[in-house]
Amino acid sequence: MSLKIRKTAKADLENKRPLFLILGLVLSLSAAYTALEWTVSERPLMVVEDDGGYYIEEEDWVVPITQRAMPSKPIAQQSAKVNPNIITIVPNTASLPAIDLSLFSGVIDDGIVEIIDPDPIDNDIYKFTAVESRPVFQGCESLVTDDERFVCFQQQLLKFVGKNFEVSDAMMMFSNAEKVFVEFIIEKDGRVLQAKVVRGEDELISEEAIRMVKSLPKFTPAKINGKPVRMSYILPVNVKLQ
Numbered sequence: 001m002s003l004k005i006r007k008t009a010k011a012d013l014e015n016k017r018p019l020f021l022i023l024g025l026v027l028s029l030s031a032a033y034t035a036l037e038w039t040v041s042e043r044p045l046m047v048v049e050d051d052g053g054y055y056i057e058e059e060d061w062v063v064p065i066t067q068r069a070m071p072s073k074p075i076a077q078q079s080a081k082v083n084p085n086i087i088t089i090v091p092n093t094a095s096l097p098a099i100d101l102s103l104f105s106g107v108i109d110d111g112i113v114e115i116i117d118p119d120p121i122d123n124d125i126y127k128f129t130a131v132e133s134r135p136v137f138q139g140c141e142s143l144v145t146d147d148e149r150f151v152c153f154q155q156q157l158l159k160f161v162g163k164n165f166e167v168s169d170a171m172m173m174f175s176n177a178e179k180v181f182v183e184f185i186i187e188k189d190g191r192v193l194q195a196k197v198v199r200g201e202d203e204l205i206s207e208e209a210i211r212m213v214k215s216l217p218k219f220t221p222a223k224i225n226g227k228p229v230r231m232s233y234i235l236p237v238n239v240k241l242q
Contacts, residue, residue: 125185125230126222135186135231136220157216161237165212171204172241178202179238182209188228190218198234209237 128134133146140152180200185193195213197206213235222231 123230125232126224128231128233131222131224131229131231133223135190135222138217138219141220157235160216161212161235164215165237165239166208167241168204168208171208175202175204175241177240178205179236180206180209181234181236182213183232183234184213186219186221186231186233188221188230190221192216192219205239
């Protein structure tokens with residue numbers, strides 16, 4: 001036996017479908033309108049005050065939007081055909097930049113190191129009156145002033161001449177009394193060199209005067225700015241034969 005179910009008129013909702021559709025549309029429109037008109041209370045800005053009295057306000061951060069450009073398709077270029085039988089000469093009218101030639105005028109480093117003496121050697125010969133400190137004869141070093149040492153220099157030199165000048169028999173026979181002047185150089189190390197007679201005619205007296213001057217002891221050299229220098233000196237030798 002089969003059962004057949006029938007819906008009553010109240011339980012049948014198919015007849016009410018248009019009504020439900022209309023109610024759904026009304027509710028949807030109402031919800032959308034309510035959402036658009038919904039008012040949100042503005043949040044107050046937070047104000048922070050530090051000890052220095054400065055205020056910090058809320059800032060709006062804006063992120064820039066950069067539009068991305070679409071890459072364009074490369075245009076195919078056709079290479080020009082070159083005729084090898086045709087030669088075109090193009091004049092060069094471009095101006096060249098000025099070149100500072102002084103940059104190339106320096107000394108080329110050839111690997112040789114040149115040593116420059118910061119204190120060049122002074123080989124000049126000074127006159128007796130041109131030096132700051134005059135030479136000192138042996139035995140006069142203990143004196144204080146330069147003038148005292150110069151007086152001692154003259155005295156010791158006179159004693160040396162009187163003691164070391166030798167009068168030979170030939171000089172007694174053939175020479176006459178004569179005064180000769182002998183010039184010599186006191187080197188930086190105190191040695192006496194380059195003795196020569198600058199005035200005098202008697203050959204025997206001149207030879208003995210040169211020999212005697214060459215036997216002088218070493219001096220304390222003359223100085224300029226505290227440095228030893230070469231100095232010339234002329235010694236008069238007065239010979240009296242009796």
